[in-house]
Amino acid sequence: MIRLQDITVAYGSRVILNHINLDIRDGETLGILGASGSGKSTILRLIIGLQKPSGGHIFIDGQDITGFTEDEMDQVRLHMGMVFQYSALFDSMSVGENVAFGLRQHRKLPEEEIRKIVREKLHLVGLDHVEDMMPNDLSGGMKKRVSLARAIALEPRVILYDEPTAGLDPLRSMDINRLIVTTQSQLHTTSVIVTHDMESAFFVADRLAYLENGVFRLIADKDTFRDSPDEHIQRFINGGLMRQEGRCAP
Numbered sequence: 001m002i003r004l005q006d007i008t009v010a011y012g013s014r015v016i017l018n019h020i021n022l023d024i025r026d027g028e029t030l031g032i033l034g035a036s037g038s039g040k041s042t043i044l045r046l047i048i049g050l051q052k053p054s055g056g057h058i059f060i061d062g063q064d065i066t067g068f069t070e071d072e073m074d075q076v077r078l079h080m081g082m083v084f085q086y087s088a089l090f091d092s093m094s095v096g097e098n099v100a101f102g103l104r105q106h107r108k109l110p111e112e113e114i115r116k117i118v119r120e121k122l123h124l125v126g127l128d129h130v131e132d133m134m135p136n137d138l139s140g141g142m143k144k145r146v147s148l149a150r151a152i153a154l155e156p157r158v159i160l161y162d163e164p165t166a167g168l169d170p171l172r173s174m175d176i177n178r179l180i181v182t183t184q185s186q187l188h189t190t191s192v193i194v195t196h197d198m199e200s201a202f203f204v205a206d207r208l209a210y211l212e213n214g215v216f217r218l219i220a221d222k223d224t225f226r227d228s229p230d231e232h233i234q235r236f237i238n239g240g241l242m243r244q245e246g247r248c249a250p
């Protein structure tokens with residue numbers, strides 16, 4: 001389990017996260033929602049150790065990782081995969097090299113074994129025979145798939161997704177949503193997804209957490225969330241869905 005306990009993040013006097021608590025259960029898919037700038041990506045950065053909190057503690061499987069050194073965090077990160085907002089592939093490396101990157105860094109495996117794993121992971125995300133292509137030759141949806149293949153190459157127990165459907169058209173977004181669900185069920189990962197995309201959130205997540213003014217206004221299973229009597233939450237849900245249906249300006 002991942003536990004954020006009494007976490008505060010502040011930049012000078014500007015408080016982004018204000019004593020928040022969050023438990024992410026093993027094997028669940030948690031969606032984190034909230035307005036732009038509310039601190040959603042900050043939560044992912046805290047979990048993967050790219051950022052330290054100003055106060056509070058982060059536990060992973062009962063271990064307090066808050067004060068971990070970079071070397072200690074590297075060990076923790078071996079069990080985590082991250083799909084970044086804009087895929088964040090290395091443009092100068094082929095698709096195969098991108099997916100193999102973590103394997104080459106962390107596993108002493110024969111080249112043939114690495115190639116086999118790369119093919120397997122690319123196959124899992126629905127991409128065959130693309131190892132020799134360069135990222136710039138891929139569509140946005142394909143880049144996201146490669147990014148996911150790279151994230152799962154080391155068979156992580158936790159996958160963090162930052163806006164996985166951002167910039168994709170509705171059909172490609174749904175492809176990625178299905179892939180997130182398939183990946184979760186095949187690898188039994190714990191997944192955390194930061195998104196603005198309400199349709200995606202309701203499709204992939206078991207629970208949803210809504211961040212506002214530095215605190216969680218609501219954390220609930222998705223049916224409870226959808227039926228919340230909180231008008232603000234309803235406006236957020238309906239606003240988001242209306243935007244996706246093109247019924248109001250972004």
Ligand SMILES: Nc1ncnc2c1ncn2[C@@H]1O[C@H](COP(=O)(O)OP(=O)(O)OP(=O)(O)O)[C@@H](O)[C@H]1O
Nearest residue numbers: 011016034035036037038039040041042043194196
């Ligand atoms: N290094 C920094 N110095 C000052 N403020 C920062 C810094 N990094 C992030 N912030 C601020 O922290 C807030 C939260 O950022 P974060 O990226 O977590 O938001 P978010 O909810 O993921 O936003 P978006 O949906 O737009 O990606 C933002 O208002 C951002 O401007």
